[in-house]
Amino acid sequence: MKTSAQIIGLPIISIADGGQIGTVKLLIINPEKGSVDFLTIEQEDVAFGLKAIPFKKIVGIGEFAVTVEDDRAVIDLAEIPIANQLVNKQIRIKNTKAMTRKGELLGEVTEFFINDETGEIMGIHLQTEGRQAILSSEWVLTYGKDILIVSETAPGSLLDDASMLAEKIEAPIHEANEAEAETAAIEEIKEHNALKALREKQMELLQGKRVKKDILDLNGHILIKAGTILTAEHIVKAQTEGPSVMIDLSMNVDA
Incomplete structure (x- = not known):
């Protein structure tokens, strides 16, 4: 910032x-x-x-x-x-007056704070009666040429330190990262369940059937010999090798 x-x-x-x-x-x-x-x-x-x-x-x-x-x-x-x-x-934020939408003068804006990654205005520095304070941009309703219009609740929302605005930058990033992680975890569970269901279906369709030709593994070695009656162990071996081996197996069994 x-x-x-x-x-x-x-x-x-x-x-x-x-x-x-x-x-x-x-x-x-x-x-x-x-x-x-x-x-x-x-x-x-x-x-x-x-x-x-x-x-x-x-x-x-x-x-x-x-x-x-x-x-x-x-x-x-x-x-x-x-x-x-x-x-x-000609919008200028510094040296303008901050006024509530009901016409109450809050103070003079002496500086403003920018998110240096996005350009978003994070807040303003105010010289109010008797104190200097920070106001988050969430309370700013209008950036005018001479006047900033703020919410009528702004006077009760003044901050003492600009570092509190920086926390507003970090919080959404943290929340977004948590949301992304949660979404990724859900997608991973869905993929796992879908793969499990597919393998169970393959087991159901292939178990007990006879293989019509040699089924090779990914290195070109015989994984399942022609004439083999498929057991659960044979099918798991093929599933472990990957989709291409499973497709070859599925297409070369007796109906």
Whole structure:
């Protein structure tokens, strides 16, 4: 998680050649998504026009630089309508007033916090009457040009430390990992049960039948000789060898 001040002014480095593309000039806010969608670039040669990097093209935001794969991550804002629209909205979060939807002034926004992996705005830093506090973005209803509208319950939801916002990043990741593990376990059980049912069916259909030709294992050796009356042990051996051997066996028994 980074503050806007930790990102603005950082050099932008191309991983491909190690060269500096420019420096971060502005963070372009998408008010509908509550995220930073683009970083505009300050370059020495202004003749190239206003350039930006989509947040999704950023490899990393470190203490000393923003990194991208190469200079192809850079776009011309004039060629991207959505980027132009966001620039023209001029949404600025710092130095705006935070007001509840019922018109109560909560304080002045002095900074905001960004998930440096996704660009999502995690929360804002407020100077309220008598204290400084943090408000999670879940209570922000509208990112306006001059005013942030927050829920009327926001005053009772202020946090003392920005680290509590970072916990909100880690919790969903942990929950998602648990959900994925649970889903994988369920799928594994289903596959196991399906395989067990298939093998039981094969046993039922083949046991007691006579083999019409030699059945070879995966190494080309005779696994079951022609003329053998199949027992459970023979069928288990074939199942252990794999599907191709079982198909060969199933197609070469007396009806």
